[in-house]
Amino acid sequence: MFESLKKAFSQIAEKVKMTELSEKEIEKHIDEFKLQMILSDVAVEVVDKLAEKLREELSQLKFKRFTDPSAQIREVIYKMIDEILPQEGLIERVLEKIEEKKKQGEPLVILFVGPNGGGKTTTVVKIAKYFKDRGYSSVIAAADTFRAGAIEQIKKLGEAIKVKVVSQRYGADPAAVALDAVMSARSSRIPLVLIDTAGRTEVDINLLEEMKKIKRVVKPDFVIYVGDALIGNLAVEQAKKFNEYVGIDYVVLAKLDADAKGGAAISISYVTGRPLLFIGTGQRLEDIQPFSKKFLQQILIPH
Ligand SMILES: Nc1nc2c(ncn2[C@@H]2O[C@H](COP(=O)(O)OP(=O)(O)O)[C@@H](O)[C@H]2O)c(=O)[nH]1
Ligand SMILES: [Mg+2]
Structure with a gap:
Protein backbone atom coordinates (compact mmCIF):
# COMPACT_ATOMS: atom_id res chain seq x y z
CA MET A 1 0.00 0.00 0.00
CA PHE A 2 1.39 3.38 -1.06
CA GLU A 3 4.90 1.96 -1.70
CA SER A 4 5.44 4.05 -4.79
CA LEU A 5 4.27 7.31 -3.20
CA LYS A 6 6.31 6.61 -0.10
CA LYS A 7 9.38 6.19 -2.27
CA ALA A 8 8.67 9.42 -4.12
CA PHE A 9 8.39 11.44 -0.93
CA SER A 10 11.37 9.87 0.79
CA GLN A 11 13.52 10.35 -2.32
CA ILE A 12 12.99 14.07 -2.35
CA ALA A 13 13.60 14.25 1.39
CA GLU A 14 16.85 12.31 1.06
CA LYS A 15 18.14 14.12 -2.00
CA VAL A 16 17.88 17.64 -0.74
CA LYS A 17 20.99 17.75 1.35
CA MET A 18 22.47 21.07 0.36
CA THR A 19 22.43 23.91 2.79
CA GLU A 20 21.30 26.20 0.04
CA LEU A 21 19.70 25.30 -3.24
CA SER A 22 20.33 27.02 -6.52
CA GLU A 23 17.40 27.56 -8.83
CA LYS A 24 18.77 24.92 -11.14
CA GLU A 25 18.97 22.39 -8.35
CA ILE A 26 15.44 23.17 -7.25
CA GLU A 27 14.17 22.58 -10.79
CA LYS A 28 16.04 19.29 -11.01
CA HIS A 29 14.50 18.07 -7.74
CA ILE A 30 11.07 19.21 -8.84
CA ASP A 31 11.30 17.43 -12.19
CA GLU A 32 12.27 14.19 -10.47
CA PHE A 33 9.50 14.62 -7.94
CA LYS A 34 6.93 15.22 -10.70
CA LEU A 35 8.02 12.13 -12.56
CA GLN A 36 7.76 9.99 -9.42
CA MET A 37 4.28 11.38 -8.74
CA ILE A 38 3.11 10.62 -12.28
CA LEU A 39 4.52 7.10 -11.99
CA SER A 40 2.61 6.73 -8.72
CA ASP A 41 -0.64 7.47 -10.55
CA VAL A 42 -1.17 10.90 -9.07
CA ALA A 43 -3.45 12.97 -11.32
CA VAL A 44 -1.63 15.57 -13.42
CA GLU A 45 -3.41 18.57 -11.92
CA VAL A 46 -2.44 17.39 -8.44
CA VAL A 47 1.15 16.82 -9.55
CA ASP A 48 1.28 20.39 -10.87
CA LYS A 49 -0.20 21.78 -7.69
CA LEU A 50 2.23 19.86 -5.49
CA ALA A 51 5.18 20.83 -7.68
CA GLU A 52 4.21 24.48 -7.47
CA LYS A 53 4.02 24.30 -3.69
CA LEU A 54 7.28 22.43 -3.48
CA ARG A 55 9.02 25.04 -5.64
CA GLU A 56 7.71 27.81 -3.41
CA GLU A 57 8.78 26.06 -0.23
CA LEU A 58 12.19 25.01 -1.50
CA SER A 59 13.10 28.46 -2.67
CA GLN A 60 12.22 29.92 0.71
CA LEU A 61 13.80 27.20 2.71
CA LYS A 62 16.70 28.25 4.88
CA PHE A 63 18.19 25.21 6.48
CA LYS A 64 18.93 25.54 10.12
CA ARG A 65 22.52 24.78 10.95
CA PHE A 66 23.28 21.46 12.58
CA THR A 67 19.88 20.05 11.70
CA ASP A 68 19.04 17.33 9.21
CA PRO A 69 17.69 18.98 6.05
CA SER A 70 15.57 15.91 5.30
CA ALA A 71 13.53 16.53 8.46
CA GLN A 72 12.73 20.00 7.18
CA ILE A 73 11.79 18.67 3.77
CA ARG A 74 9.46 16.19 5.44
CA GLU A 75 7.78 19.09 7.19
CA VAL A 76 7.34 20.79 3.84
CA ILE A 77 5.73 17.71 2.31
CA TYR A 78 3.54 17.23 5.36
CA LYS A 79 2.26 20.76 4.91
CA MET A 80 1.66 20.25 1.17
CA ILE A 81 -0.56 17.24 1.79
CA ASP A 82 -2.33 19.10 4.54
CA GLU A 83 -3.23 21.87 2.12
CA ILE A 84 -4.56 19.73 -0.71
CA LEU A 85 -6.68 17.32 1.34
CA PRO A 86 -9.98 18.30 2.95
CA GLN A 87 -10.70 18.73 6.62
CA GLU A 88 -10.99 16.00 9.22
CA GLY A 89 -14.02 14.73 11.10
CA LEU A 90 -15.94 13.32 8.14
CA ILE A 91 -17.25 10.19 9.85
CA GLU A 92 -18.32 12.24 12.86
CA ARG A 93 -20.40 14.40 10.55
CA VAL A 94 -22.08 11.34 9.05
CA LEU A 95 -22.83 10.05 12.56
CA GLU A 96 -24.33 13.42 13.49
CA LYS A 97 -26.51 13.29 10.40
CA ILE A 98 -27.73 9.80 11.35
CA GLU A 99 -28.71 11.16 14.77
CA GLU A 100 -30.42 14.15 13.21
CA LYS A 101 -32.53 11.94 10.93
CA LYS A 102 -33.28 9.59 13.80
CA LYS A 103 -34.88 12.46 15.69
CA GLN A 104 -37.13 13.03 12.67
CA GLY A 105 -38.08 9.34 12.72
CA GLU A 106 -36.29 8.77 9.40
CA PRO A 107 -33.38 6.57 8.40
CA LEU A 108 -30.30 8.08 6.79
CA VAL A 109 -30.20 6.82 3.21
CA ILE A 110 -26.93 6.29 1.33
CA LEU A 111 -26.79 5.36 -2.34
CA PHE A 112 -23.62 3.63 -3.58
CA VAL A 113 -22.60 4.01 -7.21
CA GLY A 114 -19.60 2.94 -9.25
CA PRO A 115 -18.28 0.68 -11.98
CA ASN A 116 -18.66 -3.07 -12.07
CA GLY A 117 -16.11 -5.00 -10.01
CA GLY A 118 -14.85 -1.90 -8.25
CA GLY A 119 -15.78 -3.19 -4.82
CA LYS A 120 -19.23 -1.67 -4.30
CA THR A 121 -21.05 -4.65 -2.82
CA THR A 122 -18.18 -5.54 -0.50
CA THR A 123 -17.91 -1.90 0.59
CA VAL A 124 -21.65 -1.61 1.31
CA VAL A 125 -21.42 -4.60 3.65
CA LYS A 126 -18.16 -3.39 5.22
CA ILE A 127 -19.79 -0.04 5.95
CA ALA A 128 -22.88 -1.76 7.37
CA LYS A 129 -20.57 -3.66 9.70
CA TYR A 130 -18.56 -0.55 10.55
CA PHE A 131 -21.70 1.31 11.66
CA LYS A 132 -23.21 -1.76 13.33
CA ASP A 133 -20.07 -2.06 15.47
CA ARG A 134 -20.74 1.54 16.51
CA GLY A 135 -24.36 0.90 17.45
CA TYR A 136 -26.13 1.77 14.19
CA SER A 137 -27.80 -1.09 12.40
CA SER A 138 -28.82 -0.84 8.76
CA VAL A 139 -31.05 -2.26 6.07
CA ILE A 140 -29.27 -3.07 2.84
CA ALA A 141 -31.13 -2.72 -0.46
CA ALA A 142 -30.07 -5.33 -3.04
CA ALA A 143 -30.68 -2.90 -5.87
CA ASP A 144 -28.22 -4.57 -8.22
CA THR A 145 -30.93 -6.55 -9.97
CA PHE A 146 -28.82 -6.71 -13.12
CA ARG A 147 -25.76 -8.90 -12.57
CA ALA A 148 -26.30 -12.65 -12.20
CA GLY A 149 -25.52 -13.72 -8.66
CA ALA A 150 -25.55 -10.21 -7.24
CA ILE A 151 -28.62 -10.76 -5.02
CA GLU A 152 -27.29 -14.02 -3.58
CA GLN A 153 -23.88 -12.42 -2.98
CA ILE A 154 -25.23 -9.56 -0.92
CA LYS A 155 -27.75 -11.72 0.95
CA LYS A 156 -24.97 -14.05 2.04
CA LEU A 157 -22.75 -11.16 3.14
CA GLY A 158 -25.68 -9.55 4.96
CA GLU A 159 -26.32 -12.81 6.83
CA ALA A 160 -22.68 -12.97 7.87
CA ILE A 161 -22.97 -9.64 9.68
CA LYS A 162 -26.63 -10.11 10.69
CA VAL A 163 -27.96 -7.16 8.75
CA LYS A 164 -31.28 -7.29 6.94
CA VAL A 165 -31.12 -7.35 3.13
CA VAL A 166 -34.21 -6.29 1.18
CA SER A 167 -34.40 -7.79 -2.30
CA GLN A 168 -36.74 -8.48 -5.19
CA ARG A 169 -36.25 -10.56 -8.32
CA TYR A 170 -33.66 -10.04 -11.04
CA GLY A 171 -34.73 -7.41 -13.53
CA ALA A 172 -36.82 -5.56 -10.92
CA ASP A 173 -36.66 -1.77 -10.83
CA PRO A 174 -33.67 -0.88 -8.58
CA ALA A 175 -35.43 2.25 -7.34
CA ALA A 176 -38.38 0.12 -6.17
CA VAL A 193 -30.31 2.34 4.63
CA LEU A 194 -27.45 1.34 2.34
CA ILE A 195 -28.32 0.89 -1.32
CA ASP A 196 -26.08 -1.34 -3.43
CA THR A 197 -26.43 -0.82 -7.17
CA ALA A 198 -25.33 -2.43 -10.41
CA GLY A 199 -22.27 -1.31 -12.32
CA ARG A 200 -21.26 -1.97 -15.91
CA THR A 201 -17.92 -2.86 -17.42
CA GLU A 202 -17.99 0.50 -19.13
CA VAL A 203 -19.07 3.60 -17.26
CA ASP A 204 -21.43 4.69 -20.00
CA ILE A 205 -24.33 7.06 -20.27
CA ASN A 206 -26.87 4.28 -19.59
CA LEU A 207 -25.34 3.50 -16.23
CA LEU A 208 -25.13 7.18 -15.31
CA GLU A 209 -28.75 7.72 -16.37
CA GLU A 210 -29.87 4.73 -14.33
CA MET A 211 -28.11 6.05 -11.22
CA LYS A 212 -29.57 9.49 -11.80
CA LYS A 213 -33.03 7.96 -11.96
CA ILE A 214 -32.55 6.00 -8.71
CA LYS A 215 -31.30 9.16 -7.04
CA ARG A 216 -34.29 11.17 -8.26
CA VAL A 217 -36.78 8.60 -7.00
CA VAL A 218 -35.12 7.64 -3.72
CA LYS A 219 -33.69 11.06 -2.74
CA PRO A 220 -30.79 9.68 -0.68
CA ASP A 221 -29.09 11.84 1.94
CA PHE A 222 -25.70 10.93 0.49
CA VAL A 223 -24.35 9.41 -2.68
CA ILE A 224 -21.06 7.59 -2.37
CA TYR A 225 -18.90 6.67 -5.33
CA VAL A 226 -16.94 3.46 -4.81
CA GLY A 227 -13.80 3.34 -6.94
CA ASP A 228 -11.11 0.78 -7.52
CA ALA A 229 -7.70 2.08 -6.42
CA LEU A 230 -6.01 -0.39 -8.76
CA ILE A 231 -7.14 1.52 -11.82
CA GLY A 232 -5.49 4.70 -10.54
CA ASN A 233 -6.27 7.76 -12.63
CA LEU A 234 -9.18 6.05 -14.31
CA ALA A 235 -10.92 5.85 -10.91
CA VAL A 236 -10.40 9.60 -10.53
CA GLU A 237 -11.86 10.23 -14.00
CA GLN A 238 -14.84 7.99 -13.28
CA ALA A 239 -15.53 9.71 -9.98
CA LYS A 240 -15.49 13.03 -11.82
CA LYS A 241 -17.96 11.70 -14.35
CA PHE A 242 -20.32 10.36 -11.67
CA ASN A 243 -20.06 13.64 -9.84
CA GLU A 244 -20.86 15.75 -12.88
CA TYR A 245 -23.69 13.54 -14.02
CA VAL A 246 -25.26 12.06 -10.90
CA GLY A 247 -23.76 14.17 -8.14
CA ILE A 248 -21.76 12.48 -5.38
CA ASP A 249 -21.02 13.51 -1.80
CA TYR A 250 -18.21 11.18 -0.82
CA VAL A 251 -15.73 8.78 -2.31
CA VAL A 252 -14.58 5.38 -1.09
CA LEU A 253 -11.51 3.79 -2.65
CA ALA A 254 -11.45 0.01 -2.45
CA LYS A 255 -8.45 -2.32 -2.89
CA LEU A 256 -5.80 0.08 -1.63
CA LYS A 261 1.05 3.16 -6.16
CA GLY A 262 -1.57 4.97 -4.11
CA GLY A 263 -1.84 8.07 -6.30
CA ALA A 264 -5.63 7.90 -6.56
CA ALA A 265 -5.94 8.34 -2.80
CA ILE A 266 -4.21 11.69 -2.83
CA SER A 267 -5.80 12.87 -6.09
CA ILE A 268 -9.42 11.88 -5.95
CA SER A 269 -10.76 14.37 -3.45
CA TYR A 270 -8.75 17.23 -4.93
CA VAL A 271 -9.95 16.51 -8.48
CA THR A 272 -13.61 15.82 -7.65
CA GLY A 273 -13.95 18.25 -4.77
CA ARG A 274 -15.53 15.39 -2.80
CA PRO A 275 -13.82 13.97 0.28
CA LEU A 276 -12.51 10.45 0.57
CA LEU A 277 -14.53 8.92 3.40
CA PHE A 278 -13.22 5.36 3.68
CA ILE A 279 -10.55 3.22 2.12
CA GLY A 280 -10.83 -0.53 1.55
CA THR A 281 -7.79 -2.39 2.76
CA GLY A 282 -8.59 -6.05 2.09
CA GLN A 283 -11.20 -8.65 1.25
CA ARG A 284 -12.45 -9.29 4.77
CA LEU A 285 -15.48 -7.36 6.00
CA GLU A 286 -13.45 -5.62 8.68
CA ASP A 287 -10.92 -4.35 6.14
CA ILE A 288 -12.12 -0.79 5.95
CA GLN A 289 -10.71 2.39 7.49
CA PRO A 290 -11.95 5.93 7.71
CA PHE A 291 -9.62 8.03 5.64
CA SER A 292 -7.86 10.99 7.15
CA LYS A 293 -4.94 13.08 6.07
CA LYS A 294 -3.22 12.31 9.36
CA PHE A 295 -3.29 8.65 8.42
CA LEU A 296 -1.83 9.40 5.00
CA GLN A 297 0.82 11.71 6.41
CA GLN A 298 1.91 9.06 8.89
CA ILE A 299 2.28 6.49 6.12
CA LEU A 300 4.04 8.76 3.67
CA ILE A 301 6.23 10.82 5.90
CA PRO A 302 7.44 8.77 8.84
CA HIS A 303 9.12 11.03 11.37
N1 LIG B 1 -7.97 -6.74 -1.94
C1 LIG B 1 -9.17 -6.17 -1.89
N2 LIG B 1 -10.19 -6.67 -2.60
C2 LIG B 1 -11.39 -6.07 -2.52
C3 LIG B 1 -11.61 -4.92 -1.73
N3 LIG B 1 -12.91 -4.55 -1.89
C4 LIG B 1 -13.46 -5.44 -2.74
N4 LIG B 1 -12.56 -6.36 -3.13
C5 LIG B 1 -12.75 -7.51 -4.05
O1 LIG B 1 -13.10 -7.02 -5.34
C6 LIG B 1 -13.96 -7.92 -5.99
C7 LIG B 1 -15.21 -7.20 -6.50
O2 LIG B 1 -15.94 -6.72 -5.40
P1 LIG B 1 -17.48 -6.41 -5.41
O3 LIG B 1 -17.82 -5.85 -4.09
O4 LIG B 1 -18.26 -7.62 -5.81
O5 LIG B 1 -17.55 -5.30 -6.55
P2 LIG B 1 -18.82 -4.61 -7.25
O6 LIG B 1 -18.97 -5.28 -8.58
O7 LIG B 1 -18.45 -3.17 -7.40
O8 LIG B 1 -19.99 -4.81 -6.37
C8 LIG B 1 -14.29 -9.02 -4.97
O9 LIG B 1 -13.50 -10.14 -5.24
C9 LIG B 1 -13.90 -8.38 -3.64
O10 LIG B 1 -13.50 -9.33 -2.67
C10 LIG B 1 -10.50 -4.38 -0.98
O11 LIG B 1 -10.56 -3.36 -0.27
N5 LIG B 1 -9.31 -5.05 -1.11
MG1 LIG C 1 -21.86 -5.56 -6.79
Whole structure:
Protein backbone atom coordinates (compact mmCIF):
# COMPACT_ATOMS: atom_id res chain seq x y z
CA MET A 1 0.00 0.00 0.00
CA PHE A 2 1.39 3.38 -1.06
CA GLU A 3 4.90 1.96 -1.70
CA SER A 4 5.44 4.05 -4.79
CA LEU A 5 4.27 7.31 -3.20
CA LYS A 6 6.31 6.61 -0.10
CA LYS A 7 9.38 6.19 -2.27
CA ALA A 8 8.67 9.42 -4.12
CA PHE A 9 8.39 11.44 -0.93
CA SER A 10 11.37 9.87 0.79
CA GLN A 11 13.52 10.35 -2.32
CA ILE A 12 12.99 14.07 -2.35
CA ALA A 13 13.60 14.25 1.39
CA GLU A 14 16.85 12.31 1.06
CA LYS A 15 18.14 14.12 -2.00
CA VAL A 16 17.88 17.64 -0.74
CA LYS A 17 20.99 17.75 1.35
CA MET A 18 22.47 21.07 0.36
CA THR A 19 22.43 23.91 2.79
CA GLU A 20 21.30 26.20 0.04
CA LEU A 21 19.70 25.30 -3.24
CA SER A 22 20.33 27.02 -6.52
CA GLU A 23 17.40 27.56 -8.83
CA LYS A 24 18.77 24.92 -11.14
CA GLU A 25 18.97 22.39 -8.35
CA ILE A 26 15.44 23.17 -7.25
CA GLU A 27 14.17 22.58 -10.79
CA LYS A 28 16.04 19.29 -11.01
CA HIS A 29 14.50 18.07 -7.74
CA ILE A 30 11.07 19.21 -8.84
CA ASP A 31 11.30 17.43 -12.19
CA GLU A 32 12.27 14.19 -10.47
CA PHE A 33 9.50 14.62 -7.94
CA LYS A 34 6.93 15.22 -10.70
CA LEU A 35 8.02 12.13 -12.56
CA GLN A 36 7.76 9.99 -9.42
CA MET A 37 4.28 11.38 -8.74
CA ILE A 38 3.11 10.62 -12.28
CA LEU A 39 4.52 7.10 -11.99
CA SER A 40 2.61 6.73 -8.72
CA ASP A 41 -0.64 7.47 -10.55
CA VAL A 42 -1.17 10.90 -9.07
CA ALA A 43 -3.45 12.97 -11.32
CA VAL A 44 -1.63 15.57 -13.42
CA GLU A 45 -3.41 18.57 -11.92
CA VAL A 46 -2.44 17.39 -8.44
CA VAL A 47 1.15 16.82 -9.55
CA ASP A 48 1.28 20.39 -10.87
CA LYS A 49 -0.20 21.78 -7.69
CA LEU A 50 2.23 19.86 -5.49
CA ALA A 51 5.18 20.83 -7.68
CA GLU A 52 4.21 24.48 -7.47
CA LYS A 53 4.02 24.30 -3.69
CA LEU A 54 7.28 22.43 -3.48
CA ARG A 55 9.02 25.04 -5.64
CA GLU A 56 7.71 27.81 -3.41
CA GLU A 57 8.78 26.06 -0.23
CA LEU A 58 12.19 25.01 -1.50
CA SER A 59 13.10 28.46 -2.67
CA GLN A 60 12.22 29.92 0.71
CA LEU A 61 13.80 27.20 2.71
CA LYS A 62 16.70 28.25 4.88
CA PHE A 63 18.19 25.21 6.48
CA LYS A 64 18.93 25.54 10.12
CA ARG A 65 22.52 24.78 10.95
CA PHE A 66 23.28 21.46 12.58
CA THR A 67 19.88 20.05 11.70
CA ASP A 68 19.04 17.33 9.21
CA PRO A 69 17.69 18.98 6.05
CA SER A 70 15.57 15.91 5.30
CA ALA A 71 13.53 16.53 8.46
CA GLN A 72 12.73 20.00 7.18
CA ILE A 73 11.79 18.67 3.77
CA ARG A 74 9.46 16.19 5.44
CA GLU A 75 7.78 19.09 7.19
CA VAL A 76 7.34 20.79 3.84
CA ILE A 77 5.73 17.71 2.31
CA TYR A 78 3.54 17.23 5.36
CA LYS A 79 2.26 20.76 4.91
CA MET A 80 1.66 20.25 1.17
CA ILE A 81 -0.56 17.24 1.79
CA ASP A 82 -2.33 19.10 4.54
CA GLU A 83 -3.23 21.87 2.12
CA ILE A 84 -4.56 19.73 -0.71
CA LEU A 85 -6.68 17.32 1.34
CA PRO A 86 -9.98 18.30 2.95
CA GLN A 87 -10.70 18.73 6.62
CA GLU A 88 -10.99 16.00 9.22
CA GLY A 89 -14.02 14.73 11.10
CA LEU A 90 -15.94 13.32 8.14
CA ILE A 91 -17.25 10.19 9.85
CA GLU A 92 -18.32 12.24 12.86
CA ARG A 93 -20.40 14.40 10.55
CA VAL A 94 -22.08 11.34 9.05
CA LEU A 95 -22.83 10.05 12.56
CA GLU A 96 -24.33 13.42 13.49
CA LYS A 97 -26.51 13.29 10.40
CA ILE A 98 -27.73 9.80 11.35
CA GLU A 99 -28.71 11.16 14.77
CA GLU A 100 -30.42 14.15 13.21
CA LYS A 101 -32.53 11.94 10.93
CA LYS A 102 -33.28 9.59 13.80
CA LYS A 103 -34.88 12.46 15.69
CA GLN A 104 -37.13 13.03 12.67
CA GLY A 105 -38.08 9.34 12.72
CA GLU A 106 -36.29 8.77 9.40
CA PRO A 107 -33.38 6.57 8.40
CA LEU A 108 -30.30 8.08 6.79
CA VAL A 109 -30.20 6.82 3.21
CA ILE A 110 -26.93 6.29 1.33
CA LEU A 111 -26.79 5.36 -2.34
CA PHE A 112 -23.62 3.63 -3.58
CA VAL A 113 -22.60 4.01 -7.21
CA GLY A 114 -19.60 2.94 -9.25
CA PRO A 115 -18.28 0.68 -11.98
CA ASN A 116 -18.66 -3.07 -12.07
CA GLY A 117 -16.11 -5.00 -10.01
CA GLY A 118 -14.85 -1.90 -8.25
CA GLY A 119 -15.78 -3.19 -4.82
CA LYS A 120 -19.23 -1.67 -4.30
CA THR A 121 -21.05 -4.65 -2.82
CA THR A 122 -18.18 -5.54 -0.50
CA THR A 123 -17.91 -1.90 0.59
CA VAL A 124 -21.65 -1.61 1.31
CA VAL A 125 -21.42 -4.60 3.65
CA LYS A 126 -18.16 -3.39 5.22
CA ILE A 127 -19.79 -0.04 5.95
CA ALA A 128 -22.88 -1.76 7.37
CA LYS A 129 -20.57 -3.66 9.70
CA TYR A 130 -18.56 -0.55 10.55
CA PHE A 131 -21.70 1.31 11.66
CA LYS A 132 -23.21 -1.76 13.33
CA ASP A 133 -20.07 -2.06 15.47
CA ARG A 134 -20.74 1.54 16.51
CA GLY A 135 -24.36 0.90 17.45
CA TYR A 136 -26.13 1.77 14.19
CA SER A 137 -27.80 -1.09 12.40
CA SER A 138 -28.82 -0.84 8.76
CA VAL A 139 -31.05 -2.26 6.07
CA ILE A 140 -29.27 -3.07 2.84
CA ALA A 141 -31.13 -2.72 -0.46
CA ALA A 142 -30.07 -5.33 -3.04
CA ALA A 143 -30.68 -2.90 -5.87
CA ASP A 144 -28.22 -4.57 -8.22
CA THR A 145 -30.93 -6.55 -9.97
CA PHE A 146 -28.82 -6.71 -13.12
CA ARG A 147 -25.76 -8.90 -12.57
CA ALA A 148 -26.30 -12.65 -12.20
CA GLY A 149 -25.52 -13.72 -8.66
CA ALA A 150 -25.55 -10.21 -7.24
CA ILE A 151 -28.62 -10.76 -5.02
CA GLU A 152 -27.29 -14.02 -3.58
CA GLN A 153 -23.88 -12.42 -2.98
CA ILE A 154 -25.23 -9.56 -0.92
CA LYS A 155 -27.75 -11.72 0.95
CA LYS A 156 -24.97 -14.05 2.04
CA LEU A 157 -22.75 -11.16 3.14
CA GLY A 158 -25.68 -9.55 4.96
CA GLU A 159 -26.32 -12.81 6.83
CA ALA A 160 -22.68 -12.97 7.87
CA ILE A 161 -22.97 -9.64 9.68
CA LYS A 162 -26.63 -10.11 10.69
CA VAL A 163 -27.96 -7.16 8.75
CA LYS A 164 -31.28 -7.29 6.94
CA VAL A 165 -31.12 -7.35 3.13
CA VAL A 166 -34.21 -6.29 1.18
CA SER A 167 -34.40 -7.79 -2.30
CA GLN A 168 -36.74 -8.48 -5.19
CA ARG A 169 -36.25 -10.56 -8.32
CA TYR A 170 -33.66 -10.04 -11.04
CA GLY A 171 -34.73 -7.41 -13.53
CA ALA A 172 -36.82 -5.56 -10.92
CA ASP A 173 -36.66 -1.77 -10.83
CA PRO A 174 -33.67 -0.88 -8.58
CA ALA A 175 -35.43 2.25 -7.34
CA ALA A 176 -38.38 0.12 -6.17
CA VAL A 177 -36.03 -2.18 -4.23
CA ALA A 178 -34.41 0.87 -2.65
CA LEU A 179 -37.78 2.35 -1.65
CA ASP A 180 -38.79 -1.02 -0.14
CA ALA A 181 -35.65 -0.94 1.97
CA VAL A 182 -36.37 2.61 3.13
CA MET A 183 -39.90 1.61 4.17
CA SER A 184 -38.61 -1.46 5.96
CA ALA A 185 -36.08 0.62 7.89
CA ARG A 186 -38.66 3.23 8.74
CA SER A 187 -41.13 0.72 10.13
CA SER A 188 -38.50 -1.15 12.15
CA ARG A 189 -36.83 2.08 13.27
CA ILE A 190 -33.48 1.13 11.79
CA PRO A 191 -31.35 4.26 11.39
CA LEU A 192 -29.51 3.52 8.17
CA VAL A 193 -30.31 2.34 4.63
CA LEU A 194 -27.45 1.34 2.34
CA ILE A 195 -28.32 0.89 -1.32
CA ASP A 196 -26.08 -1.34 -3.43
CA THR A 197 -26.43 -0.82 -7.17
CA ALA A 198 -25.33 -2.43 -10.41
CA GLY A 199 -22.27 -1.31 -12.32
CA ARG A 200 -21.26 -1.97 -15.91
CA THR A 201 -17.92 -2.86 -17.42
CA GLU A 202 -17.99 0.50 -19.13
CA VAL A 203 -19.07 3.60 -17.26
CA ASP A 204 -21.43 4.69 -20.00
CA ILE A 205 -24.33 7.06 -20.27
CA ASN A 206 -26.87 4.28 -19.59
CA LEU A 207 -25.34 3.50 -16.23
CA LEU A 208 -25.13 7.18 -15.31
CA GLU A 209 -28.75 7.72 -16.37
CA GLU A 210 -29.87 4.73 -14.33
CA MET A 211 -28.11 6.05 -11.22
CA LYS A 212 -29.57 9.49 -11.80
CA LYS A 213 -33.03 7.96 -11.96
CA ILE A 214 -32.55 6.00 -8.71
CA LYS A 215 -31.30 9.16 -7.04
CA ARG A 216 -34.29 11.17 -8.26
CA VAL A 217 -36.78 8.60 -7.00
CA VAL A 218 -35.12 7.64 -3.72
CA LYS A 219 -33.69 11.06 -2.74
CA PRO A 220 -30.79 9.68 -0.68
CA ASP A 221 -29.09 11.84 1.94
CA PHE A 222 -25.70 10.93 0.49
CA VAL A 223 -24.35 9.41 -2.68
CA ILE A 224 -21.06 7.59 -2.37
CA TYR A 225 -18.90 6.67 -5.33
CA VAL A 226 -16.94 3.46 -4.81
CA GLY A 227 -13.80 3.34 -6.94
CA ASP A 228 -11.11 0.78 -7.52
CA ALA A 229 -7.70 2.08 -6.42
CA LEU A 230 -6.01 -0.39 -8.76
CA ILE A 231 -7.14 1.52 -11.82
CA GLY A 232 -5.49 4.70 -10.54
CA ASN A 233 -6.27 7.76 -12.63
CA LEU A 234 -9.18 6.05 -14.31
CA ALA A 235 -10.92 5.85 -10.91
CA VAL A 236 -10.40 9.60 -10.53
CA GLU A 237 -11.86 10.23 -14.00
CA GLN A 238 -14.84 7.99 -13.28
CA ALA A 239 -15.53 9.71 -9.98
CA LYS A 240 -15.49 13.03 -11.82
CA LYS A 241 -17.96 11.70 -14.35
CA PHE A 242 -20.32 10.36 -11.67
CA ASN A 243 -20.06 13.64 -9.84
CA GLU A 244 -20.86 15.75 -12.88
CA TYR A 245 -23.69 13.54 -14.02
CA VAL A 246 -25.26 12.06 -10.90
CA GLY A 247 -23.76 14.17 -8.14
CA ILE A 248 -21.76 12.48 -5.38
CA ASP A 249 -21.02 13.51 -1.80
CA TYR A 250 -18.21 11.18 -0.82
CA VAL A 251 -15.73 8.78 -2.31
CA VAL A 252 -14.58 5.38 -1.09
CA LEU A 253 -11.51 3.79 -2.65
CA ALA A 254 -11.45 0.01 -2.45
CA LYS A 255 -8.45 -2.32 -2.89
CA LEU A 256 -5.80 0.08 -1.63
CA ASP A 257 -4.11 -2.93 -0.03
CA ALA A 258 -3.47 -4.33 -3.50
CA ASP A 259 -2.34 -1.02 -4.98
CA ALA A 260 1.37 -0.32 -4.68
CA LYS A 261 1.05 3.16 -6.16
CA GLY A 262 -1.57 4.97 -4.11
CA GLY A 263 -1.84 8.07 -6.30
CA ALA A 264 -5.63 7.90 -6.56
CA ALA A 265 -5.94 8.34 -2.80
CA ILE A 266 -4.21 11.69 -2.83
CA SER A 267 -5.80 12.87 -6.09
CA ILE A 268 -9.42 11.88 -5.95
CA SER A 269 -10.76 14.37 -3.45
CA TYR A 270 -8.75 17.23 -4.93
CA VAL A 271 -9.95 16.51 -8.48
CA THR A 272 -13.61 15.82 -7.65
CA GLY A 273 -13.95 18.25 -4.77
CA ARG A 274 -15.53 15.39 -2.80
CA PRO A 275 -13.82 13.97 0.28
CA LEU A 276 -12.51 10.45 0.57
CA LEU A 277 -14.53 8.92 3.40
CA PHE A 278 -13.22 5.36 3.68
CA ILE A 279 -10.55 3.22 2.12
CA GLY A 280 -10.83 -0.53 1.55
CA THR A 281 -7.79 -2.39 2.76
CA GLY A 282 -8.59 -6.05 2.09
CA GLN A 283 -11.20 -8.65 1.25
CA ARG A 284 -12.45 -9.29 4.77
CA LEU A 285 -15.48 -7.36 6.00
CA GLU A 286 -13.45 -5.62 8.68
CA ASP A 287 -10.92 -4.35 6.14
CA ILE A 288 -12.12 -0.79 5.95
CA GLN A 289 -10.71 2.39 7.49
CA PRO A 290 -11.95 5.93 7.71
CA PHE A 291 -9.62 8.03 5.64
CA SER A 292 -7.86 10.99 7.15
CA LYS A 293 -4.94 13.08 6.07
CA LYS A 294 -3.22 12.31 9.36
CA PHE A 295 -3.29 8.65 8.42
CA LEU A 296 -1.83 9.40 5.00
CA GLN A 297 0.82 11.71 6.41
CA GLN A 298 1.91 9.06 8.89
CA ILE A 299 2.28 6.49 6.12
CA LEU A 300 4.04 8.76 3.67
CA ILE A 301 6.23 10.82 5.90
CA PRO A 302 7.44 8.77 8.84
CA HIS A 303 9.12 11.03 11.37
N1 LIG B 1 -7.97 -6.74 -1.94
C1 LIG B 1 -9.17 -6.17 -1.89
N2 LIG B 1 -10.19 -6.67 -2.60
C2 LIG B 1 -11.39 -6.07 -2.52
C3 LIG B 1 -11.61 -4.92 -1.73
N3 LIG B 1 -12.91 -4.55 -1.89
C4 LIG B 1 -13.46 -5.44 -2.74
N4 LIG B 1 -12.56 -6.36 -3.13
C5 LIG B 1 -12.75 -7.51 -4.05
O1 LIG B 1 -13.10 -7.02 -5.34
C6 LIG B 1 -13.96 -7.92 -5.99
C7 LIG B 1 -15.21 -7.20 -6.50
O2 LIG B 1 -15.94 -6.72 -5.40
P1 LIG B 1 -17.48 -6.41 -5.41
O3 LIG B 1 -17.82 -5.85 -4.09
O4 LIG B 1 -18.26 -7.62 -5.81
O5 LIG B 1 -17.55 -5.30 -6.55
P2 LIG B 1 -18.82 -4.61 -7.25
O6 LIG B 1 -18.97 -5.28 -8.58
O7 LIG B 1 -18.45 -3.17 -7.40
O8 LIG B 1 -19.99 -4.81 -6.37
C8 LIG B 1 -14.29 -9.02 -4.97
O9 LIG B 1 -13.50 -10.14 -5.24
C9 LIG B 1 -13.90 -8.38 -3.64
O10 LIG B 1 -13.50 -9.33 -2.67
C10 LIG B 1 -10.50 -4.38 -0.98
O11 LIG B 1 -10.56 -3.36 -0.27
N5 LIG B 1 -9.31 -5.05 -1.11
MG1 LIG C 1 -21.86 -5.56 -6.79
